[in-house]
Amino acid sequence: MTTPPLHVLDLVPQCYSAEDGQQVYQVVAPPLARGERVALSFAGVAVVTSSFANTALVPLLDLVGADSLRERLALQDLRPAVARLLRQRLASEATRRARAVES
Amino acid sequence: MDLSLPERLDDDDSLDELLRPLVRDPDVPPAADSVTLRFGTLRFVEPVGVALLASLLEWLQRHGTSCEIRVPADAEDAEPIRYLDDAGFFERYLGYRLSGHASLRPTTRPLAFVRPAESYAWTQNTLVAWLAHSLSMPPDALGIIGIGLGEVFNNVRDHSGVEGGCVFAQHFPRQQRVQIAVSDFGVGIPATVRRKEPDLDDPAALLRATDAGFSSQSVINNLGAGLDSLLTQVALANGGTVRIRSGAAALTAEAPDGAVLRTPAPMDTVYPGTLLRLDLRTDTFDPDEAEDESLSW
Numbered sequence: 001m002t003t004p005p006l007h008v009l010d011l012v013p014q015c016y017s018a019e020d021g022q023q024v025y026q027v028v029a030p031p032l033a034r035g036e037r038v039a040l041s042f043a044g045v046a047v048v049t050s051s052f053a054n055t056a057l058v059p060l061l062d063l064v065g066a067d068s069l070r071e072r073l074a075l076q077d078l079r080p081a082v083a084r085l086l087r088q089r090l091a092s093e094a095t096r097r098a099r100a101v102e103s
Numbered sequence: 104m105d106l107s108l109p110e111r112l113d114d115d116d117s118l119d120e121l122l123r124p125l126v127r128d129p130d131v132p133p134a135a136d137s138v139t140l141r142f143g144t145l146r147f148v149e150p151v152g153v154a155l156l157a158s159l160l161e162w163l164q165r166h167g168t169s170c171e172i173r174v175p176a177d178a179e180d181a182e183p184i185r186y187l188d189d190a191g192f193f194e195r196y197l198g199y200r201l202s203g204h205a206s207l208r209p210t211t212r213p214l215a216f217v218r219p220a221e222s223y224a225w226t227q228n229t230l231v232a233w234l235a236h237s238l239s240m241p242p243d244a245l246g247i248i249g250i251g252l253g254e255v256f257n258n259v260r261d262h263s264g265v266e267g268g269c270v271f272a273q274h275f276p277r278q279q280r281v282q283i284a285v286s287d288f289g290v291g292i293p294a295t296v297r298r299k300e301p302d303l304d305d306p307a308a309l310l311r312a313t314d315a316g317f318s319s320q321s322v323i324n325n326l327g328a329g330l331d332s333l334l335t336q337v338a339l340a341n342g343g344t345v346r347i348r349s350g351a352a353a354l355t356a357e358a359p360d361g362a363v364l365r366t367p368a369p370m371d372t373v374y375p376g377t378l379l380r381l382d383l384r385t386d387t388f389d390p391d392e393a394e395d396e397s398l399s400w
Contacts, residue, residue, distance in 0.1 A: 014223050016223045016253055016257075017223075017257065018257075042394070043394055044394075046242070046243040046245075046246035046249060047223070047226075047227070047246055047249030047250050047253055048250065048253075049250060049253035049254055049257055049329070049332070050254060050257075050328040050329045050331075050332040051253075051254075051257040051261075051329065054328065070399075070400070074397065074398075075397065075398035076397050076398075077394045077395070077396075077397075078394060078395075078396040078397065078398060079243070079246055079392055079393075079394050079396070080340075080392060080396060081246045081247050081250055081336060081340060082246065082250075083396040083398055084335070084336070084340060085250060085332055085335075085336070086398055086400075087398055087399075087400045088315070088328075088331075088332065088335060089328060089332075090398075090400045091400045092315045092316060092328065093316075094400070096316050
């Protein structure tokens with residue numbers, strides 16, 4: 001089951017601080033934990049930070065695992081700079097967790 | 104203490120010449136109860152020099168050191184003095200402009216002391232709006248600036264121990280670049296890194312702080328990556344350069360060949376906090392940038 005697309009700017013005024021990220025996490029985590037697909041739109045977002053990504057998205061890796069997260073969470077309508085940062089954070093943390101499991 | 108500014112405030116040597124007599128450690132009171140800064144000797148100043156001067160004055164005030172600024176009347180027409188006056192420096196620290204003709208230049212963003220809680224609004228509504236207007240671009244095309252400064256100010260909030268940083272920006276239209284300098288006299292990056300890895304010297308600590316997976320965990324749930332993100336956005340994506348000075352170290356980051364090259368170096372003089380210089384290219388901002396990417400990772 002896919003929830004209707006969420007617009008991140010309906011959840012927080014900006015994607016800037018760790019607190020902003022926590023608010024987003026609190027909305028997207030429950031449906032993902034239930035096995036649902038979530039689409040999150042970043043339309044209108046020109047600025048994100050690693051602090052935001054670290055609390056909004058990275059903990060989802062621990063919640064559902066990297067493979068499930070790739071399958072169930074769709075991040076859409078991204079500007080290149082925003083996509084670059086979010087991709088960098090998720091890929092880096094997924095790799096770190098995979099190495100921790102292997103060692 | 105009577106101190107004449109060096110002739111130039113642009114490179115490390117000249118910044119150190121100003122710092123060395125006054126500051127050894129941000130937590131140790133200044134080396135004098137009162138300081139007179141003489142501006143008559145100044146011949147050239149860059150944004151990093153302006154940010155440093157402001158940080159220094161804020162730090163002296165914070166420690167209760169009285170500070171007098173002296174500008175000889177015959178120096179008021181000298182270009183660096185006029186530049187500072189037009190940028191609002193003397194209005195901020197003397198309470199008045201030196202010249203009745205002083206006015207903000209369109210290529211200069213006046214000195215500002217920015218607190219992290221205000222930094223998003225200030226960056227978007229003041230800094231980005233100013234530069235976007237100068238470049239005739241939509242503000243969203245300058246997202247890299249917001250992202251970069253967001254990383255800087257989140258670091259100030261999480262690690263520095265001070266209330267904010269001094270920011271100064273200068274646009275160089277003919278060179279197609281903008282320089283943004285941010286300075287704080289806080290804990291400094293090497294000291295923060297050594298909370299987790301105590302055996303690193305300052306250059307190694309500064310380099311470590313820019314590693315993607317490193318966090319000093321000064322704040323619970325802080326996963327770090329802020330400086331790595333800053334370098335990636337400015338050096339790799341924009342084609343600009345980042346120079347960081349903190350403690351007894353400096354680090355330059357650029358990406359001449361498609362990968363970020365980080366070059367740490369020891370410094371003879373301790374910078375009591377952190378000084379960042381962002382040199383961004385304005386010809387790589389894309390006014391037609393679309394919001395059409397979906398993320399795969």
